[in-house]
Amino acid sequence: MAGTVKIFDTTLRDGTQGEGVSLSVEDKLKIAQKLDALGVSYIEGGWPGSNNKDIEFFMRVKELKLSHAKITAFGSTRRKETLAENDPNLNRILEVGVQAAAIFGKSWDFQVHTAIQTTLEENLAMIYDSVRFLKKNGLEVIYDAEHFFDGYKSNPEYALATIKKAEEAGADWIALCDTNGGTLPHEISAIVTKVTSLISCPIGIHAHNDCELGVANSLAAVMAGARQVQGTINGYGERCGNANLVSVVPNLQLKLKYDVISAEQLASLSTVARYVSEIANMHMPVNQPYVGSAAFxxxxxxxxxxxxxxxxxxxxxxxxxxxxxxxxxxxxxxxxxxxxxxxxxxxxxxxxxxxxxxxxxxxxxxxxxxGYQFEGADATLELLIRDAYGKLDEVFTLDSFKIMVAKSADQPVLSEAIVKVNVHGKTIYNAAEGNGPVNALDNALRKCLVEYYPDINNMHLSDYKVRVLDEKDTTAAKVRVLIESTDFNSTWSTVGVSENIIEASWHALVDSIRYALLGMTRVADKPEESRERLGLVNH
Incomplete structure (x- = not known):
């Protein structure tokens, strides 16, 4: 091995600054457990000095039995012209009872003058006092040198002086931040090499992806001597995001031979990436390296x-x-x-x-x-093959379905579906509402099947696409519907084609459910297990 690299995950803090990403406390707790199982060394849970939700997370995360990761609180250096012990943000970090703290300070003289409007000398004192205060209170301290690379290129002497102050104060790590994401890999490599020759404190890298170089810059920093990488799952983060740990980790471990996480933990990477994307309600690109459904x-x-x-x-x-x-x-x-x-x-x-x-x-x-296309509908293709070779058990067949759509002046459109299916020789009839006809059909069909297959509640539709195949036929044109489904562990796609969009959607929907049921055991096959243990719920 080339050495050990520690992973600092900031999905729960920096990742939530990304557009469209919003996590509840429950969401953050679930993700924290997944990150711990993945083997990350630090989980940055949020900024306890900024909002009550983060404070609640830090209180409740103590109830989890994490086996590997250190829960880390984020904050800033003390305010100018105050004492560290009187700073409310620093004290809030102590109050939430974490093992480690990541605090950021200014490394760029331009930021010192413009953003916090103080002197260069006072900024150095702010860094020293803040790190020293947290260290004296027993915390492991990661000092995030904000805008370090821009600061170094502008005024290398001062940028170096800021991290030397953090080192003097006892920082355990100094993370060099490419906050604006505009630095190139060769610059990262040269600057990190220089820093590691002058600083004895271990170095980390915090790269943003504004030039789509977050991963490349992180790798360049490690090869130049950094031993901690900060980033987020799936690259979530402000603007163009942070360094994507889902790419960083396998590149470090498989390509560069660093010791990062265990082989068993690495084998869970795709599951973790998909799980986090579902919890965050963010669609994961099919071509995402390593973990996307099209990656191989x-x-x-x-x-x-x-x-x-x-x-x-x-x-x-x-x-x-x-x-x-x-x-x-x-x-x-x-x-x-x-x-x-x-x-x-x-x-x-x-x-x-x-x-x-x-x-x-x-x-x-x-x-x-x-008009069918199977390149994006692997599940429908598998069902066809299984059926052709007599290896497909038809769990249910359709007797009929009806859809009603109602709209009143001051109310949104309401869709209701009535579905009658035959399940293992028994006719089942159910109705359900939805925010559209396909959603209503999905809900009604699930209600017909859940008594036999309770695990069906663990899968859901994650994407729905419609393609008009012959535009010259206008509203009578044939359409192709592609549905993507997931159960947190895997993702599959199905397709339906018809001149009627509801019928095309039904075909794709049914194939999605049929494919999911291939891996599910029905209640009748588990007589020794109670309905309560199986989690049966009749809606």
């Missing part, structure tokens, strides 16, 4: 033919190392190799002379002609 997806027939021989022909790592999986997309660009891969993945015997195989190929071709 192959479409071209030549590529697939090659990975059948050796996956390293078109994959830089084994996807299982980060908890992801290889996917093969079937489309008009795909060759026979794609279907070979998919059937082998399911443990089926793909033989082109087999009548089942011939019928399957013809069915896929005909469906593509009708």
């Amino acid at each position: 997806a192959h479409k071209g027939g030549i590529h697939v033919s090659a990975i059948l021989r050796d996956s390293s022909t078109y994959e830089h790592i084994k996807p299982e190392l980060v908890g992801n999986k290889q996917r093969v997309l079937v489309s008009e660009l795909a060759g026979q190799s794609n279907l070979v891969f998919k059937t082998q993945e399911l443990g089926l015997d793909f033989d082109t002379n087999n009548q089942q195989t011939k019928q399957l190929i013809e069915q896929i071709k005909e469906m593509e002609h009708q």
Whole structure:
């Protein structure tokens, strides 16, 4: 190994400054448990001096049995011309009872004069007094040197003087911050190299992603001597976000051979990334490196033919190392190799002379002609293959459904769906409302199935897309509906095509539920378990 690197996660603090990201206290507690299991060394929970929600988090997080991470409070240096012991923000950090504190101070002379409007000498005193105060009260202190790289390029002597003051005061870590995110990797490397030659205190890096270099800058800093990386899950954060730890960690561990987290923890990376995106209600890009659903997806027939021989022909790592999986997309660009891969993945015997195989190929071709596209609907494709080979148990069949939409002058549009299905030979009839016809259908269908499959409450639809296939037909055009679903552990996509958008949506919705049920055990198969233990709820 090249050495040990500590991960400082600030998803719960800096990550929540990103547009559209809002976490409740319950959300933050759930994420904290996931981060601890992932093996991060520090979890920055928030700024107790800024709002009551963060104070509540710090009080309640003590009830969690965290095994690895240190809960860290964020704050600033003392106010100008005051005593550290009288500063309310510093005292609030002590009151919440954390093990560690990350406090930021100014490293850029321009910021000292413009932002906090004080002298360079007073700023140095603010840094020293604040770090010293927290250290005297028994905390581990990470000093975040805000705007350090901009400050160094403007006035290197003063920027260095600020972190030397933090070191003199006893800081355990000094994190160099590229706060505006405008520094390039070669600059990061040169400056960190200089700092590590002058400072004995261990160095960290806090990079922002405004030039899409957050990950690159973090790696450059580590290779230059930094031993702590600050960042967020999925790169959440203000403006363009922070360094994405989901990319930083595997790059450090798998590519650069640093000791970061265990192999078992690394294998949970994809699950953690998806879990956090769901809790934050932020859509995770399919092409996100390492953990995205398309990160190891192959479409071209030549590529697939090659990975059948050796996956390293078109994959830089084994996807299982980060908890992801290889996917093969079937489309008009795909060759026979794609279907070979998919059937082998399911443990089926793909033989082109087999009548089942011939019928399957013809069915896929005909469906593509009708407007289906399977490259983004892996779950629908798997259901087709299983059905063709007689390996699909039809859990339910549709008898009928009805949808009603009502609108009054002063009320929003209300949708209600009535669904009648046959489940294991029994007719089930249920109705439900929704914020749209598809949502109402989804809710009604779930109510029909939940008594048999209570785990269905753990999955939900995470994305819904409609594509008009032939615009010249205007409102009579055929449409393709793509639905993405998730259960916190995995994500899958299904497709439906029809001239009627509700029917297309129904087909995609049904496939989504059918795919989810493949991995669920019905209550009848668990007679020894009570309804209460299974969490059965009739809505």
